[in-house]
Amino acid sequence: MIVAITGIILILFVIGHLLGNLQIFLGPDWINGYSQHLRDLGPILWIIRIFLLTTVIVHIYVTIRLAIDNRRARPKAYIEKEHVKATFASRHMVMSGLIVLAFIIYHIAHFTVRVTDQRFALLKADPLNHYDVYSMMVYGFQNIYVSSFYVLGLFLLALHLSHGSSSFFQSLGLNNKTLTPRLAFGGRVFAWLLFLGYTSIPIAVLLGLVKPAQQL
Numbered sequence: 001m002i003v004a005i006t007g008i009i010l011i012l013f014v015i016g017h018l019l020g021n022l023q024i025f026l027g028p029d030w031i032n033g034y035s036q037h038l039r040d041l042g043p044i045l046w047i048i049r050i051f052l053l054t055t056v057i058v059h060i061y062v063t064i065r066l067a068i069d070n071r072r073a074r075p076k077a078y079i080e081k082e083h084v085k086a087t088f089a090s091r092h093m094v095m096s097g098l099i100v101l102a103f104i105i106y107h108i109a110h111f112t113v114r115v116t117d118q119r120f121a122l123l124k125a126d127p128l129n130h131y132d133v134y135s136m137m138v139y140g141f142q143n144i145y146v147s148s149f150y151v152l153g154l155f156l157l158a159l160h161l162s163h164g165s166s167s168f169f170q171s172l173g174l175n176n177k178t179l180t181p182r183l184a185f186g187g188r189v190f191a192w193l194l195f196l197g198y199t200s201i202p203i204a205v206l207l208g209l210v211k212p213a214q215q216l
């Protein structure tokens with residue numbers, strides 16, 4: 001139950017964050033204004049950040065406890081292991097989850113604290129006097145290694161969600177023969193749509209479709 005509820009909260013964040021980020025395709029005024037709005041929330045933004053951080057910590061703590069209990073319940077490994085129903089994604093939830101965590105830590109250092117790229121500090125405010133998040137994202141993703149790491153992180157996030165975004169229905173007690181396979185399919189479609197939505201940003205930058213609003 002706890003894993004399901006914290007998972008739903010994190011999924012809602014990932015959807016909202018994607019919608020916010022896709023504003024890069026509408027131009028600098030949109031995404032810079034959006035980012036400024038978030039910052040103007042002041043103490044409320046900090047309450048949201050602390051709430052999200054607590055949610056992530058609880059989600060990870062409970063899932064790792066569950067994985068350990070699972071292992072303890074059968075200390076001797078199976079001699080023969082054949083998976084009947086469990087998909088690759090469902091069998092590697094801890095691994096994909098921990099790599100996504102590493103990605104999020106790097107991502108916050110990159111775009112929120114901005115310590116991984118010295119050039120971000122040189123960006124001037126846009127004509128509306130907002131921090132130029134638009135150009136920061138473009139300069140960030142023009143680096144092929146950075147973009148590749150994002151695509152890898154997003155791939156693992158999609159793998160994680162391709163199982164997690166439907167399995168929470170079962171954890172909450174919703175499980176029947178016709179509905180469960182449909183939810184599982186819907187969950188996979190949802191996860192890979194998120195992947196396409198997020199990766200469209202570094203890919204558009206690498207293809208030169210989105211250019212910085214100011215020169216450095």
Ligand code: HEM
Binds near residue numbers: 049111112199201
């Ligand atoms: C191409 C993909 C992504 C882009 C372009 C992107 C963009 C950004 C940007 C620009 C910020 C800083 C916002 C600001 O300071 O105004 C940010 C913060 C953040 N992003 Fe992302 N993001 C991406 C993927 C993700 C994913 C997949 C996750 C989670 C699984 C995520 C989680 C976060 C978190 C937790 C923050 C910190 C929010 C805060 O400042 O409190 N991001 N992202």
